[in-house]
Amino acid sequence: MKRITIDPITRLEGHGKIEIFVGDDGQVVNTYFQIPELRGFEKFAQGRPVEELPRITTRICGVCPEAHHMAGAKACDAVYHVEPPPTGRKLRELLYSTFFVADHSVHFYVLAGPDFVCGPKAPVAERNVLGLIQKVGIDAGKRFFGMRRQAHEVIKLLGGKAIHQVTALPGGVSRGINEEERKHIEAVAEDFVDFGQFTLDVFEDVVLGNQGYVDLVTGSTFRHETYYIGLVDENNCPNFYDGQIRVVDQDGKETAKFHPSEYLEHIAEHVEPWTYLKYPYLKAVGWKGLVDGKDSGVYRSAPLARLNVADGMSTPKAQAAYERMYSVLGGRPCHQTLAYHWARVIEIQAAAERMLELARDPDITSDDFRTVPTATPTEGVGCVEAPRGLLIHHYKTDERGVVTDANLVVGTTNNYAPMTLSIKKAATDLISGLDEVDEGSLNMVEMAFRAYDPCFGCATHNLGDEGSLEINIRRRDGTLIHTARR
Amino acid sequence: MGENGKPKFAMYWAAGCGGCEIGVLDIQEALLDVADFFEIVFWPVAIDAKYKDVEAFEDGYIDLCLFNGSIRSDENRHMAQLLRAKSKILVAFGSCAHEGCIPGLGNQYGTEALMDYAYSLSPSTENPQGLRPQAVYEMPEGDLEIPTLLDVLTPLDAVVNVDYYVPGCPPQPPQILAVMTAIMQGAELPPPGSVIGAGVKTVCDECPRERKEKKIREFKRPGTAQPNPNECLLDQGFICLGPATRSGCDALCVKANAPCRGCYGAPPNVEDQGARMMSAIASVIDSSDPEEIQHIIASLDDPLGTFYRFSLAKSSLRRLAR
Numbered sequence: 001m002k003r004i005t006i007d008p009i010t011r012l013e014g015h016g017k018i019e020i021f022v023g024d025d026g027q028v029v030n031t032y033f034q035i036p037e038l039r040g041f042e043k044f045a046q047g048r049p050v051e052e053l054p055r056i057t058t059r060i061c062g063v064c065p066e067a068h069h070m071a072g073a074k075a076c077d078a079v080y081h082v083e084p085p086p087t088g089r090k091l092r093e094l095l096y097s098t099f100f101v102a103d104h105s106v107h108f109y110v111l112a113g114p115d116f117v118c119g120p121k122a123p124v125a126e127r128n129v130l131g132l133i134q135k136v137g138i139d140a141g142k143r144f145f146g147m148r149r150q151a152h153e154v155i156k157l158l159g160g161k162a163i164h165q166v167t168a169l170p171g172g173v174s175r176g177i178n179e180e181e182r183k184h185i186e187a188v189a190e191d192f193v194d195f196g197q198f199t200l201d202v203f204e205d206v207v208l209g210n211q212g213y214v215d216l217v218t219g220s221t222f223r224h225e226t227y228y229i230g231l232v233d234e235n236n237c238p239n240f241y242d243g244q245i246r247v248v249d250q251d252g253k254e255t256a257k258f259h260p261s262e263y264l265e266h267i268a269e270h271v272e273p274w275t276y277l278k279y280p281y282l283k284a285v286g287w288k289g290l291v292d293g294k295d296s297g298v299y300r301s302a303p304l305a306r307l308n309v310a311d312g313m314s315t316p317k318a319q320a321a322y323e324r325m326y327s328v329l330g331g332r333p334c335h336q337t338l339a340y341h342w343a344r345v346i347e348i349q350a351a352a353e354r355m356l357e358l359a360r361d362p363d364i365t366s367d368d369f370r371t372v373p374t375a376t377p378t379e380g381v382g383c384v385e386a387p388r389g390l391l392i393h394h395y396k397t398d399e400r401g402v403v404t405d406a407n408l409v410v411g412t413t414n415n416y417a418p419m420t421l422s423i424k425k426a427a428t429d430l431i432s433g434l435d436e437v438d439e440g441s442l443n444m445v446e447m448a449f450r451a452y453d454p455c456f457g458c459a460t461h462n463l464g465d466e467g468s469l470e471i472n473i474r475r476r477d478g479t480l481i482h483t484a485r486r
Numbered sequence: 487m488g489e490n491g492k493p494k495f496a497m498y499w500a501a502g503c504g505g506c507e508i509g510v511l512d513i514q515e516a517l518l519d520v521a522d523f524f525e526i527v528f529w530p531v532a533i534d535a536k537y538k539d540v541e542a543f544e545d546g547y548i549d550l551c552l553f554n555g556s557i558r559s560d561e562n563r564h565m566a567q568l569l570r571a572k573s574k575i576l577v578a579f580g581s582c583a584h585e586g587c588i589p590g591l592g593n594q595y596g597t598e599a600l601m602d603y604a605y606s607l608s609p610s611t612e613n614p615q616g617l618r619p620q621a622v623y624e625m626p627e628g629d630l631e632i633p634t635l636l637d638v639l640t641p642l643d644a645v646v647n648v649d650y651y652v653p654g655c656p657p658q659p660p661q662i663l664a665v666m667t668a669i670m671q672g673a674e675l676p677p678p679g680s681v682i683g684a685g686v687k688t689v690c691d692e693c694p695r696e697r698k699e700k701k702i703r704e705f706k707r708p709g710t711a712q713p714n715p716n717e718c719l720l721d722q723g724f725i726c727l728g729p730a731t732r733s734g735c736d737a738l739c740v741k742a743n744a745p746c747r748g749c750y751g752a753p754p755n756v757e758d759q760g761a762r763m764m765s766a767i768a769s770v771i772d773s774s775d776p777e778e779i780q781h782i783i784a785s786l787d788d789p790l791g792t793f794y795r796f797s798l799a800k801s802s803l804r805r806l807a808r
Contacts, residue, residue: 003628021627029627036632037501037559038619039639040600042608044591048791051709055747056795059588062505062656076709145514152512160742162512163505163656167742170709174743264609271605271613274623274630278604278611287612372712394609401709402787407608 001029004427004437016454018423020445026433031424033416033449035277045406050079050377050397051170053406057393058164060410065164066099066155067386067411068393070241073168075393078261078380079401080170080373087366088172093241094185094358095158095165096384100240100351101192102151103387104303104344107453108199109144112341115447116207120216121440136202147195150188157181172370182365189356193317196349200321203345208328218329221429222337222448224292224421225250227282227299229414230306231385232257237314238306240351240385246309247282250294252333254309256284260383263392267409279417280409290420298421301389301414302452303343308333313346315353321346337422340451377401386411388453415452422448493549495524496540497579498569500562501589501639502555506580509656510552513663523670524550540568548573550669552652556582556589556799557640561633570646575675577682581655581749583642586799588655591791593638593799601635641800650675652683655749655796658735681751685733688753689746692737693728697721701772705786708745715743720770725792730756730763747795758802760793 004020019032041060045053054072058065070092077084084092110129114122118131126134133141152162158177159165167174177185207213216222227250231243245263247256256266269278270287281287281297288296299305313319325342326332358364379396388411396405426448430441499507511517527548528540551573557563570576581587592600605613621634642648652665661683668682669675676682685692697718706713706723713719719726719740727748728740739746752759767786773779786792794801 001627017632019628019630030625032625032630034630034632036561038600038604038635039501039558039589040592040595040597040604041589043595043600043603044589047594047788048591049707049709049787051707052747052788052791055744056588056591059503059505059655062503062508065503065505080709149514156738160744161738162659163508166739166744174708174713175715267610268612269608269610271611271617273617273620274625275632276619280610370712373710400787401707405609407610409610 004431018449020423020427020431022431026435028424028428028432031420031427032274033420033423034275035416036275038276042406042408045395045403048403050395050401050403051076053393053395053403054168055164055166057408060408062163064099064103064386064388064411066096066159067384067391069159069165069168070096070384071382071386071391071393073170074242074382074384075380075395076170076382078382079377079395079397080380081375081378082171082371082373084172085366085368085371086363087176088369088371090358090361090364091158091173091176091369092168094355094364095155095167096241097351097355097358098151098154098158098185098188098192100387101196101348101355102148102155104348104351105144105147105195105199107387108203108341108345108348109140111453112344112450113202115443115450116210116213116341117202120444120447136206140198140202143195143198147192150191154185154188157185169370170373174370176367176369177365179365182359186356186359189352189359192352193349193356196345196352197317199345199348200317203342207342217336217338217342221426222422222451223335224300224337224418224425225294225335226292226418227255227285227297228305228308228333229282229299229301229390230309231260231383231390232310233314235314236309236311238310238347238350238385239314240347240354242384245383245390247299248309248333250333250335252308252331256282260392261381263381263383263394263409267392269409269413277413277416280414281417290417290424292418292421298417299414300418302340302385302387302411303347304334304337304340305389306385307343307346313350315350315357317353318346318350321349337418337448337451340453344453388412389414412452412454415454419449419452419454422451490525492523492525494527494547495520496526496528496548496551496569496573498528498551498553498555498565499530500553500555500565500583500642501558502580502582502587505656506552506554506582509580509654509659510662512659513666514659516663516666519670520666537565537568540572543572545571546574550575550577552577552579553583553642554579556586557636557642557645558589559633559635563636563645566642566645575649576642576646577650577652578642578648579652580657581653581751581796583648584651584653584800585751585797586639586641587749587796590639590641590797590799591795594790597635597637639799644800649678651681651751653681653732653749653751654684654735657683658738660736661734681732681754683734684750686754687733689728689731689733689735689737689740689750692733692735693718693740694737695719695740700770702767702770702782703772704782707787713743713745719745725767725786727759727763727793727795729766730759730793748793749796751797759797760790760801760803763793764789 002022021029057068156162233239285297382393392409394407665683726745728746731748732750
C-alpha cells in the first residue's frame with residue numbers, strides 16, 4: 001500500500017490534509033480529507049450578549065467575515081422578533097453583494113482561473129494569476145486588482161472595517177449612508193457590472209473556446225449525481241442574502257422547500273473520528289457514508305447548487321448567462337463539478353447587478369435604517385448564502401438576550417462530503433495505475449476540490465512562485481517514493 | 487541575509503481566521519515593494535509551504551517572521567518553536583498571536599466542553615456513538631493522524647520568546663505598511679518586547695465623539711438601543727473599551743457607530759486591559775449607595791466577554807474563569 005499525502009492545504013479553520021491510499025496494484029483504494037482544527041465558537045458564544053455574535057463569529061473566517069456578520073445579524077433579528085426597515089435590510093444586502101463580487105472574483109482569477117487559462121498541466125511557474133494575466137492580457141490584471149481595491153473601500157464604508165465588520169445589529173444597521181457615499185457606491189457598482197460581463201467573456205473565450213477544457217468540464221471524471229441545496233426568493237431565483245431553502249434531487253425535482261428556521265428537520269451533521277469537521281447531510285435521506293446517488297443524503301451547496309435549485313436568475317445579464325450555461329451543458333440540474341466555475345462567474349454578474357439595483361434604490365439613503373428591538377428575545381435562525389455554501393446561525397437566549405445556545409452550520413462544511421467524493425473519483429481516474437505520479441495529474445486531482453472553492457488559500461494562494469501543496473507518495477512503512485509539489 | 491543580499495521573510499498562520507493575512511494583502515501595491523525587498527522563504531498562503539524546508543534552515547536563518555494565529559493545538563506549538571529557533575526577529579502579528587483574541591474566550595469553558603458541544607450537544611449533530619476526533623485513528627488502509635487540541639488556547643509568547651507585538655484584529659493596513667516601511671528603511675527598532683504598529687495613547691484619543699463628564703446610571707446594549715453618533719458612547723451608557731485600548735486603529739468601530747471592543751489590546755503601561763476597563767467603569771458609576779451601585783453593575787451582561795473579549799488568554803484571569 002502506498003500513501004499520497006497532500007499537506008498542508010491552507011485555510012478552512014486552519015488547514016486541510018488529503019490522504020490518498022494506493023494499493024500494490026497501483027489502484028487508488030481510498031482517500032481521506034482531514035481538517036485538523038476546531039476553535040469551538042459554538043460553545044464560547046454561550047454567555048455573550050446576542051448582538052455581539054455578529055461581531056464575534058466574524059472571527060471564524062477572515063476571508064468571508066461578511067457572511068458570518070450577516071447570518072449573525074439575521075439570527076439576532078429573529079431572536080428579537082424584529083424586522084429591519086427596508087433601508088437597514090438593503091444596506092446589509094448592498095454590503096453583501098459587493099462582497100460576493102470580490103470574493104468570487106478572487107477565486108476565479110487567482111485560484112481557479114490559472115488551471116483553465118494556462119492549462120491544467122502547464123508548468124507550475126506559469127500556472128498562477130500572473131500567468132493568467134499574461135494570457136488574457138494586462139487589462140484583466142488591472143481590472144481585477146482595481147475591483148479588489150474598490151470592493152475593499154465600499155465594504156469598509158458600509159461595514160466600518162474592511163475585515164471583521166461591525167455595523168449590522170438586531171433590527172438593522174448602526175448607521176446609514178449619505179448621497180455622496182451612495183454616488184460613489186453606484187459608480188463602483190457600474191464598474192462591477194462591466195467587470196462581471198468582462199469576466200463572463202473571459203470564461204466564454206478561454207474555457208468554452210478550448211475543446212480540451214470543454215471535454216474536461218463535461219467528462220465523467222468530474223461528475224457526481226447528488227442532491228442540491230440553495231436559498232431562493234419568491235420566484236425561485238437565487239438570493240444570497242435571504243429566502244427559503246430549496247432542495248432538488250438528481251433529476252432536478254424539488255424534494256423540499258422550507259424556511260431556514262426549520263433547518264433541523266432537514267439537515268443533520270455526521271461525525272467521523274479522524275477529522276475535526278462534521279459532514280452535513282439530508283435527514284430525509286440519511287447518512288449512508290461517503291457515496292453519491294439518490295439513496296445518499298450527501299448534497300452539494302454553493303454556486304452550481306444555487307443555480308441547480310433555481311428556476312432562473314433575478315437580473316437580466318445573469319439570466320442570459322444562466323440560460324447559456326444550461327443550454328451548453330444539457331439542461332438543469334448539471335452534475336459536472338467543474339461547472340461550479342461557470343456558475344461562479346454567473347454569480348459575480350448576479351451580485352454586481354443586484355449591487356447596482358440597491359445603490360440606485362431610493363430607500364438606500366434614508367435615515368430609517370434601524371428598528372430598535374422591543375420584544376423579549378427568545379430564539380432565532382439567520383441564514384445567508386456564503387460564497388462557499390449555505391450558512392446557518394441558530395441562537396437561543398435568556399430573557400435578557402444573553403446566549404444560552406448557539407449552533408452553526410458553516411459554508412464550506414456543506415460541501416465537505418462531495419469534496420471528499422470528488423477527490424476520490426479524480427484520484428481513482430487520474431492516478432490509478434501510474435508508475436510515476438506527475439505533477440500535472442496531481443494538479444488535476446486538486447482541481448476536483450478547487451472547484452468548490454473550499455476556504456483554503458482563497459484570497460492569496462498562488463500569487464506567484466510555487467503553490468502551497470506538497471504531495472508525498474509513501475509506502476505503508478513511510479518510505480518516500482516520490483515527491484511532487486505545486 | 488542570503489547570497490542575493492536580501493533579508494529573509496516568513497509569515498505563518500497558526501490557529502486563526504486568516505484576516506491577518508488579508509490585512510497584509512490590503513497594503514495593496516506596497517506588497518510588491520515588500521516582496522522585492524525581502525526574499526520570501528516561507529509563507530504557506532503565498533508560496534510553496536514545506537515544513538521540511540523550514541526544519542532544514544539554520545537557526546536564525548529567517549530575518550523577520552510574522553506569526554499570526556494562536557496556539558490551539560500541538561501542531562501550532564511545534565511550528566511556533568520551530569519558527570522561533572529559525573528566526574532572528576519573531577513578531578506576534580495580530581490579536582490571536584498577541585493575546586489569544588476572541589477564540590481565547592474558549593478558555594472560559596475548556597477544550598473538552600468545546601468538543602462536547604461540537605460533537606454531541608449541538609442540535610444538528612447526529613453522533614449516537616459519541617465519537618470524538620482522535621490524534622491517531624486506525625483505518626483499514628492505514629493510520630490517520632490529526633493534531634491534538636491543547637487544554638487551553640494561548641498566545642504566542644506563552645510557548646516561545648517573542649521579539650515584537652503587532653496588535654489588532656486584524657492589524658490595520660496603514661499600520662502594517664508603517665512597520666514594513668520602517669524595517670525596510672533600516673530604522674532603529676524599539677527594545678525587544680515592544681508593541682509596534684500601533685499608537686501610544688488610547689482609542690479615546692482618536693475618537694471624534696464629543697465627551698462630557700461621565701455619569702452612568704444604567705448600562706445600555708447596542709442590541710436594544712441606538713447610540714447617538716456624535717456623543718461619547720460611554721457617556722451614553724454603552725460599554726466602549728476605548729479608554730482601555732491602545733490607539734492605532736483610527737477608531738474605526740466608533741466612527742461606524744459601534745462601540746470599541748478592544749482588539750488593539752491594553753494601552754502602554756497597562757498590564758491587564760479588562761482590569762483597567764473595570765476600574766474606568768467603577769469610577770463613573772453615578773451613585774454612592776452600595777445597593778444602587780450593585781443594581782447598576784448587575785445591569786451589565788457578560789463582564790468577562792466584554793472586558794476580556796480579546797485578551798482573556800493573556801489576562802491575569804487566564805483559566806481562573808473556569
